[in-house]
Amino acid sequence: MFYTELPPHPSLAGHVRCIWVFDSSDPGTSAGDAGSADETQRIVPDGHPELVLHYGDRFAELSDDNVATTQSRLVFAGQISRPLVLRPGAKAGVIGVRFHPAGARALLGMTMLENTDARLDLTSVWGQNCEHLLDEVHSAADAFARVRVVERFLIQRLAQSRVAADVAVAHCVALLRSASTPLTIDDLATQSGLSSRQLERRFLQEVGIPPRLLASIFRFRRLFDAVEQEEAAPGRWAGAAFAAGYFDQAHMIRDFKRFAGQPPQAFYRSLSGLSAAMVGNPP
Numbered sequence: 443m444f445y446t447e448l449p450p451h452p453s454l455a456g457h458v459r460c461i462w463v464f465d466s467s468d469p470g471t472s473a474g475d476a477g478s479a480d481e482t483q484r485i486v487p488d489g490h491p492e493l494v495l496h497y498g499d500r501f502a503e504l505s506d507d508n509v510a511t512t513q514s515r516l517v518f519a520g521q522i523s524r525p526l527v528l529r530p531g532a533k534a535g536v537i538g539v540r541f542h543p544a545g546a547r548a549l550l551g552m553t554m555l556e557n558t559d560a561r562l563d564l565t566s567v568w569g570q571n572c573e574h575l576l577d578e579v580h581s582a583a584d585a586f587a588r589v590r591v592v593e594r595f596l597i598q599r600l601a602q603s604r605v606a607a608d609v610a611v612a613h614c615v616a617l618l619r620s621a622s623t624p625l626t627i628d629d630l631a632t633q634s635g636l637s638s639r640q641l642e643r644r645f646l647q648e649v650g651i652p653p654r655l656l657a658s659i660f661r662f663r664r665l666f667d668a669v670e671q672e673e674a675a676p677g678r679w680a681g682a683a684f685a686a687g688y689f690d691q692a693h694m695i696r697d698f699k700r701f702a703g704q705p706p707q708a709f710y711r712s713l714s715g716l717s718a719a720m721v722g723n724p725p
Contacts, residue, residue, distance in 0.1 A: 443466070444465040447460045447540075447718035454593060455544060458540065458596070459541060459545070461537065461540070462540060463538075464534075464535075464715075466534040467533040467534070467535060483527070484526070484528075484704070484710075485526040485527075485715050486526075488663050492518075493518055493527065493564070494537075495575075495579060496515050496536055497537070497580055503712070504529060514600050516565050518550060521558045521559070524559065530715055537589060541613070551605055551609060555650050562678060579592065597653055608647075610635065611634075614634055630653055659701065661687050661703050664687060665685075665688075667686070
C-alpha cells in the first residue's frame with residue numbers, strides 16, 4: 443500500500459490543506475495493509491471537505507442499510523458528521539484534495555451546506571473539463587505527476603472563481619482549531635465582529651456545519667494525535683482523552699460512538715487500508 447500526503451502548490455495553500463495519494467496496487471502492498479475488497483473501512487469526520495479522484499478501481503459507499511453504491515470517478519465529499527463506510531476496490535488508486543474547512547466554496551461556487559454528509563458527482567457538474575482532467579491523470583507517469591495535473595486544474599478553476607474567501611469565518615476556524623478551552627458562538631462572534639446569527643449563517647455557507655460541531659470534530663481528531671504522539675500511554679484512553687481536551691473518558695467514548703459509530707477499541711481493531719492511513723497508528 444502506498445499512502446502519502448503532500449503540501450499543495452503555494453497558490454492553492456489558502457484553500458487546500460494537503461493533497462493525498464492512496465494506491466493499493468503498489469507492489470509492496472500486502473492484503474492486510476490495503477484492506478480486502480470484501481471488508482469495509484470507516485472514514486471518520488475531520489472537519490475538512492475533500493475532492494476525491496479515482497484513477498484505479500473505485501470505492502463503493504455503503505448506506506445505513508448496507509446497500510453499496512459505487513462512487514463516481516470524481517467526487518466532492520462535503521463535511522461529514524458521522525462515519526462514512528466504504529468498501530475498497532481491488533486495485534484502488536485515489537488522489538484526494540483535502541481543503542481547509544472553509545476552503546472549498548471558491549472551487550465549487552455553491553454553499554457548503556448543500557453538500558454536508560453528501561457526495562457530489564463532479565463528472566455531471568464539470569462535464570468536458572472533468573473528462574480532460576481524468577484523461578490527463580490516467581496518462582500521468584506516476585503519483586507525483588498525477589498530483590501536478592490535479593494542481594494545475596485547481597489553479598485554473600480558482601483563477602476563474604468569483605467567490606471571495608470569507609476572512610471572518612476563516613479566522614474563527616483558526617481560533618477553534620487552536621483553542622485549548624471550548625469557545626462559544628458568542629466568543630467567536632466577538633472575535634469576528636459579527637453577530638452570533640450572522641456568524642452561524644456564514645459558517646453554514648462557507649464550512650457546511652455549525653461552529654460548535656466543527657469544534658467537537660477538531661477535539662475528536664486531536665484524540666488520534668494524542669495517541670500517535672504518545673502524549674498518553676498506548677491503550678490508556680483516559681490519558682488520551684485528557685490530552686485531547688476532554689473532561690473525562692465518558693465524553694470521549696460518547697464522541698467515538700457519534701463520529702466513528704464504534705467504541706475506541708473496536709474502531710482501532712477494524713482499521714485497515716485508507717482508514718488506517720488517515721488515522722495513524724493504533725494504540
